[in-house]
Amino acid sequence: MSPSTYAELRDQLRARLPGLAAGQRRIAELLLTDPEGTAFRSISQTAKLAGVHESSLVRFATALGLGGYPALVELCRQQLAEQAQLVRRFDQAEVRAGDLAGVVARDRANLDRTLALLDPADWERVVGLLAEAGSVHVLGLRKCFAPAYLLAYLLRLVRPGVRQLAAAAAALPDELRELAEGDVLVALSIHRYTADTVRAFAHARRRGLRTVALTDNPASPLAEYAEVTLYVETAGGTVLRSLTAFTTLVQALATEVALRSGTRTRAELLADEELLAEFDTYTP
Secondary structure (H helix, E strand, O other): OOOOOHHHHHHHHHHHHHHOOHHHHHHHHHHHHOHHHHOOOOHHHHHHHHOOOHHHHHHHHHHOOOOOHHHHHHHHHHHHHHOHHHOOOOOOOOOOOOOHHHHHHHHHHHHHHHHHHOOHHHHHHHHHHHHHOOOEEEEEOHHHHHHHHHHHHHHHHHOOOEEEOOOOOOOHHHHHOOOOOOOEEEEEOOOOOOHHHHHHHHHHHHOOOEEEEEEOOOOOHHHHHOOEEEEOOOOOOOOOOOOHHHHHHHHHHHHHHHHHHOHHHHHHHHHHHHHHHHOOOOOO
């Protein structure tokens, strides 16, 4: 059935992505990662960006049951009309190193875009999984290690059975032995996607775990194995990607889990405070 909304187009592209030829995959990834740009590009501009002939774009649209390239553009324009705040106000701006005002402005835009991308139903599903699962495992490597550590740390404060998978060399296979069917694995990865994270996530899905991906766009390899995915905008003005929206998202998730857990959370926090006092963790 041909897609009638961008959301339906996104879901179809994600489902077909693994089996697409190279040129078709580039077209799909462009539609998934930059629907806003596609809404305003001519067929020749899009073909050039995807590295294909214009006729390939027409065939791609036709294979989806659409009436050619203009129908793809229309779906992308509908997305803009429904979520006007998704327009990337700063994507073309060069932020100089040390330009604090520019960095802050871009991070504000990242937060706005992350909020706009958030599907309330998916958010509720993730909160429910994190609050109710017997065990929660968190995995994020390299640049995603910091937000993964923060998520695991905060979840441990409000519920038992939370574990961050080790990032030590060659230790991941040993960690994966502890995964059990029905557990939740939360994987965090953004472009360039860490191969070990993707492999571990796929393994968890095959083992029957509930899988939650925190990633940057629907073309992410994590999306293929995720039961539910939350998208985070990480655009940066330099060689570094911004983790500001990531940090905000994981803090909000932990807070929602605390509220969902209620009495159990208060008990966990009280026990934690008693231990901190016993070991003189903080100075008076």
